[in-house]
Amino acid sequence: MNKPTKPFIILTIIFISFNLRAPITSVGSIINLIKGEFNLTSGMAGFITTLPLIAFAVFSPFVSKISSKFGYGLTMLGGLIFIILGELIRSYTNFFGLFAGTALIGMGIATGNVLIPSIIKLRFSKNVGVITSIYTTSMSVFAAIASGVSVPLAIGLKLGWENALAVWTLLTVITVFIWIPQLKESKITTNSQPIMKNTKGTSIWKSPLAWWVTLFMGTQSLVFYCLVAWLPSIITSRGMSAEFAGMMTLLFQLVGLPATLIMPIIADKFDDQRIITTISSLIYLVGMILLLVSNSTVLIIVSLILIGIGMGGSISLAITFISLRSPNARKAAELSGMSQSAGYLIAAVGPFFIGFIFDRTASFTIPIVILILFIIMLIYFGLKVSKNAFVAE
Template structure:
């Protein structure tokens, strides 16, 4: 049951969700476009540079398992604030403490982002149980927009405004400061509000009938989250190389990557709202995965610029729909905020472990075959599995485990 709060407080909570979402992607996507500046300063090879982008995903996978217990003890708002503080600290260490700090700060930053990743779906469930679809839509859209801004602004800040790469990465800390201040303002404004009673949380891998880990439905949601994460991060890493292998230039490939990110935004706006209006999301899931699959099959067969553009548009729509559905499933398939937090931690932990494997495995396939055909076919296979997982996760049911 959601806590009854004033309309002004509800608006402030929506603003907080949007602000938090901007802190969860921009600090990460801002690295890729300027990674060569970092490599040049620290003489990093491609493997070390790859570790810098993969490290947060590994941290997400580990930390997501523990957020539920921490939140149950300290409360979701306080835990979220702690996560934002870690993001702020991580950004400072990453930018200004040398080579070791670059990796240590990235790890700390990853811990803070993992907290937000896990808690926001349960936060939405708790505070907006009657409006899960629209609020999830705002959350997912804000994440996609921040990802696009992070990727799109980094290089211009250096090349056109003469920023140092350190300042370019640290500039996103302004978001963290604003978000923390807004959250403290909310706590002060609502300090007289009665807090919900604390509840005990089952052991992380507890063997009892209440463990979320024993729920088949929870595993279908987890597999859906994992499969869509693997495809997303694999394409984020290798889509430019796939496009240039078709004989296209680097500039065209970069433009296609931007379009891929931007085309996700309309889908993240619409899909959670449609999902929230239905008890059963299987038809919606099938349509979205069909669009995704059509896009990647077009990429496999074509060498035409116009068809590549069409394929990227379809993949972007499919990607946005898949991400937003995965987030929506976490709230829609659970009966209360406590279970939502547990399922969020479970699904995102495995999801990011899968995501970390994807770019590596596709790169390995390319090294063996010297062609992107097999990696693309591997993604086709994962998308077919994603459709199956979506049929299971999208059925009208909730987990009571």
């Protein structure tokens, strides 16, 4: 087998990224259809988005260890297979399969979440910002597309929610075939690069800087997944149609793409990222405050544009910090596993908690105020993680 070229490796990273958000973001716009099918409460519906985050938290710490033993190529292949199985089980079984399939999807996505930053650090150490930008932007593009097309597929084309969600299985199958050439190369790379082996060193869990990275990752993830799960419902609660809510969910993710694209490149050019991190989070904060008081189409659109910009910047910065704060690929894998384990455990509380509060108040006012408080916390964590430093080897 010929050695894959760097452009081909970039292509595989792009296709992997396509699968790391779409299976989750596709649910939010049609959650009411799923609620009606299985007679779910809002809290149970929120748990559909929460469950993948729990899977991220539980499975992420094991990914770097599995990768050290089998190579990142085979480990990633296993993750993709988990996504395929999960998508099929979620759509075509029963009530229990809805949640079991969602958990499998979460385990598969966790594999990609952990491995991609370490692969970028290993294969593109001099271009971390550019490659991370390509990765996060590609991921965000398909996250947005999945949010926007679920309603047209399920209702417009009358495919039903099952087929509207299962359609993403085709993309994952294509990704498997594109990834296959990496199987041999990743084993060679892992065996020939000491930085990818499990060598003794300072535990990543004892690093204060690693905890700041984790808190930043967890907080921005909590806000993002709460919006993915409940933004359509928030908008329809203001008297808007389901179709408009689906379009707005697509909008807030699309307008974040420029920030997602630019932020890692800018961050990589500076040793200290406090200014750009703070600006991004403040835009996020202003947008969320505006959403709290929005009661017209124009105000909702403006608020979501600001939220989208802040969201795009915070997601890409969270992933970029994994590479920027790591001295080598091994530590990047460890930091990626930690930040996406403890971080997503924090995030997992969000969607379910928002649904729980709505069930008891019949209003999204308190949930939005809570999200505003989390964005204020995000600003503080961003100041801590943006200082020029590395986690200890």
